[in-house]
Amino acid sequence: MSGRAWRVLGDYQLTGHDILGARTFPDVIAHGAYPVDIHNPRGSGTVLKRVPRGSFYDIPLRCLLPRDTDRLLVAGRCISGTHVAHSSYRVMPIAMATGHAAGVCAALTVRHGRGPRGLPYRLVQRELLRQGARLRTEPR
Secondary structure (H helix, E strand, O other), X not given: OOOOOOOOOEOOOEOHHHHHOOOOOOOEEEEEOOOEEXXXXXXXXXXXXXXXXXXXXXXXXXXXXXXXXOOOOOOXXXXXXXXXXXXXXXXXXXXXXXXXXXXXXXXXXXXXOOOHHHOOHHHHHHHHHHOOOOOOOOOO
């Protein structure tokens, strides 16, 4: 093993700028507020940059949809994002929220007989909210 990190490239790749800028997305399916937390692979030292106080960033549904596939969703640490973004969204609460969203999306694709890209994101958001997810879908 070369030690090289492999990542899923989705319809959108979440970035460190998205996180540190507390970016919003219309197709939000989860939120995060954990800091960018990059550990030095050679030993001691950590880069720690915080999301603006009182803010959070959105994770769009597009990060769960791998490019060049039709009926596949990813969640948790596997969503589409850069190395910097991954250092924030890799934590368990965010992984659980994206897993919940992927499960809801998968169930709705079966119910509606279409792939995840053919499903209106508002349908996914509505079901997440019905199930008790904490999700802000209006602009901040």
